[in-house]
Amino acid sequence: MTLDVNRPDLVVGVVGTGAMGRGIAQVTAQGSPERGGMKAIMFDAAAGGAAKAKAGILETLKGLVAKGRLTDADVAKTDANLGIADKLEDLKACHVVVEAVFENLEVKQKLFGELEAVVPPETILASNTSSIRIASIARSLKHRERVCGMHYFNPVPLMKLVEVIRAADTAPWVTDAMVALGKRQTRVPVVVGDTPGFLVNLGGTAIGTEGLRILQEGRATPSQVDAVMRDSCGFRMGPFELMDLTGIDVNFPARKIIYEGFFHDRRMTPSPYHESLYAAGRLGRKTGGGWYAYDAKGAKVDPGADHLPSVVPATRVVVMDSHNEKLVGLVMAAGAQALGADDGRSPILVAPIGKDCTTTVVERGLDPRRTVAIDLTGDIAKRLTIMTAPGADDLVRDAAAAILARTGAKVTLIKDSPGFIAQRMCAMIANLGCEMAMIGIASAADVDTAMTLGLNYPRGPLALADWLGVKDCHEILLQLQAITGDDRYRPSQWLRRRAQLGLSAMTIE
Numbered sequence: 001m002t003l004d005v006n007r008p009d010l011v012v013g014v015v016g017t018g019a020m021g022r023g024i025a026q027v028t029a030q031g032s033p034e035r036g037g038m039k040a041i042m043f044d045a046a047a048g049g050a051a052k053a054k055a056g057i058l059e060t061l062k063g064l065v066a067k068g069r070l071t072d073a074d075v076a077k078t079d080a081n082l083g084i085a086d087k088l089e090d091l092k093a094c095h096v097v098v099e100a101v102f103e104n105l106e107v108k109q110k111l112f113g114e115l116e117a118v119v120p121p122e123t124i125l126a127s128n129t130s131s132i133r134i135a136s137i138a139r140s141l142k143h144r145e146r147v148c149g150m151h152y153f154n155p156v157p158l159m160k161l162v163e164v165i166r167a168a169d170t171a172p173w174v175t176d177a178m179v180a181l182g183k184r185q186t187r188v189p190v191v192v193g194d195t196p197g198f199l200v201n202l203g204g205t206a207i208g209t210e211g212l213r214i215l216q217e218g219r220a221t222p223s224q225v226d227a228v229m230r231d232s233c234g235f236r237m238g239p240f241e242l243m244d245l246t247g248i249d250v251n252f253p254a255r256k257i258i259y260e261g262f263f264h265d266r267r268m269t270p271s272p273y274h275e276s277l278y279a280a281g282r283l284g285r286k287t288g289g290g291w292y293a294y295d296a297k298g299a300k301v302d303p304g305a306d307h308l309p310s311v312v313p314a315t316r317v318v319v320m321d322s323h324n325e326k327l328v329g330l331v332m333a334a335g336a337q338a339l340g341a342d343d344g345r346s347p348i349l350v351a352p353i354g355k356d357c358t359t360t361v362v363e364r365g366l367d368p369r370r371t372v373a374i375d376l377t378g379d380i381a382k383r384l385t386i387m388t389a390p391g392a393d394d395l396v397r398d399a400a401a402a403i404l405a406r407t408g409a410k411v412t413l414i415k416d417s418p419g420f421i422a423q424r425m426c427a428m429i430a431n432l433g434c435e436m437a438m439i440g441i442a443s444a445a446d447v448d449t450a451m452t453l454g455l456n457y458p459r460g461p462l463a464l465a466d467w468l469g470v471k472d473c474h475e476i477l478l479q480l481q482a483i484t485g486d487d488r489y490r491p492s493q494w495l496r497r498r499a500q501l502g503l504s505a506m507t508i509e
């Protein structure tokens with residue numbers, strides 16, 4: 001069997017015309033026939049729901065006419081392409097039906113059963129579910145081979161990604177057709193396995209759970225983690241501001257579903273701190289408080305992430321324990337003098353990979369009171385993260401911070417942590433991406449495409465491993481695993497092999 005989704009008379013049914021269905025109908029109907037321009041028939045169980053959604057789409061498009069981005073003729077064409085169905089039977093001529101009703105397995109199973117009774121056996125039935133296994137929706141149908149997932153992102157017209165989910169029984173012609181349909185809808189489709197969280201929502205657990213782990217260990221504050229992810233690693237948002245934006249009532253249950261779905265894999269372990277906010281009803285921006293407080297105008301009240309040293313150092317001398325070019329460059333940019341041998345008084349600078357400051361001083365036999373560890377990951381011109389071992393001399397530490405601040409970078413002081421913030425956050429994101437590629441949730445290239453488009457990451461997880469350095473990324477995880485004793489940090493075999501061979505994380509097998 002096959003379906004030519006580029007045929008000019010293709011008809012797509014959209015069932016459930018809430019936030020998502022409305023967007024799906026818009027990208028289907030809008031545009032020229034090569035890029036969109038299809039007939040979309042909208043149905044909603046709520047009386048008047050589909051008509052309201054259609055009116056909303058046309059209103060949005062008229063707004064774009066006012067901005068000069070569309071013409072009245074474009075709006076008229078979309079208007080003509082959008083049909084309203086009063087009952088499910090009106091969808092019988094559809095070649096494809098995309099479902100976007102409430103996120104409830106029984107509701108979806110019932111609807112798919114009703115749809116099967118209405119449409120011919122070759123009509124493709126797709127679900128936009130975010131968390132329900134596609135196979136469980138298809139389970140009791142006669143023609144399970146024509147069922148797949150079509151997971152769009154909110155708001156659909158702006159978010160280019162669509163995950164095409166192949167369930168156990170989905171036929172290859174169905175995923176092929178839905179990839180082509182996604183492209184015609186001007187989306188970027190990636191084919192993804194029918195596993196909990198699919199690709200993007202699973203991949204997205206790494207940043208949130210590791211941020212929470214750092215908080216739970218008392219190593220850094222939400223504000224510090226977010227600032228480092230933005231300034232050092234180029235993320236548009238850190239994990240805590242992202243959780244507040246999407247809503248704790250959305251992301252905490254999602255974390256639990258994925259953790260349960262992977263049978264308590266420690267890489268996906270949620271945090272009791274997250275649950276505490278959920279239980280308290282502190283749901284983020286929408287309730288005026290989450291990880292952050294928000295003022296009356298809704299602006300974030302950020303306690304700040306910068307360490308402002310209380311001392312002006314008498315001398316600008318530092319001790320370099322070993323040669324590290326990036327560290328030497330930093331010391332020179334600060335206008336400081338670097339000593340190769342310990343003078344017994346100055347700060348000793350180290351730049352560990354994966355290790356905490358304590359392990360570093362013990363292994364190298366350094367003075368723990370004067371040793372300051374600096375993270376050289378990412379954009380060191382913007383922000384530098386430093387940490388010291390317990391019992392360190394605050395004045396020596398602040399002298400080092402003041403010297404480093406002379407480079408123009410902001411300085412964040414955290415508690416001693418294996419992999420600081422940036423190293424462990426990025427290594428965990430990269431590691432989960434490698435694992436997803438290894439277990440075949442999607443191809444390596446699609447893992448990166450989906451994570452950049454679906455979550456606005458500056459680079460995908462595999463590119464992030466390359467950015468850290470594949471060997472360093474692997475080393476960070478090994479150190480985290482050794483120091484914490486937590487299996488959560490075990491490196492993916494995908495990453496391990498590429499680190500051993502000196503290859504890019506994107507090397508396919």
Ligand SMILES: NC(=O)c1ccc[n+]([C@@H]2O[C@H](COP(=O)([O-])OP(=O)(O)OC[C@H]3O[C@@H](n4cnc5c(N)ncnc54)[C@H](O)[C@@H]3O)[C@@H](O)[C@H]2O)c1
Nearest residue numbers: 016017018019020044045046100101102103128129130154
């Ligand atoms: N909102 C998101 O960010 C997002 C992102 C990706 C996927 N999803 C998924 O998309 C689906 C829809 O989410 P939403 O946010 O648009 O929900 P929504 O509540 O905005 O809309 C759901 C619509 O479905 C209608 N409906 C309910 N049962 C129906 C039935 N049996 N037949 C016909 N219509 C029915 C409702 O009247 C409502 O208009 C869910 O499965 C959700 O998990 C949501």
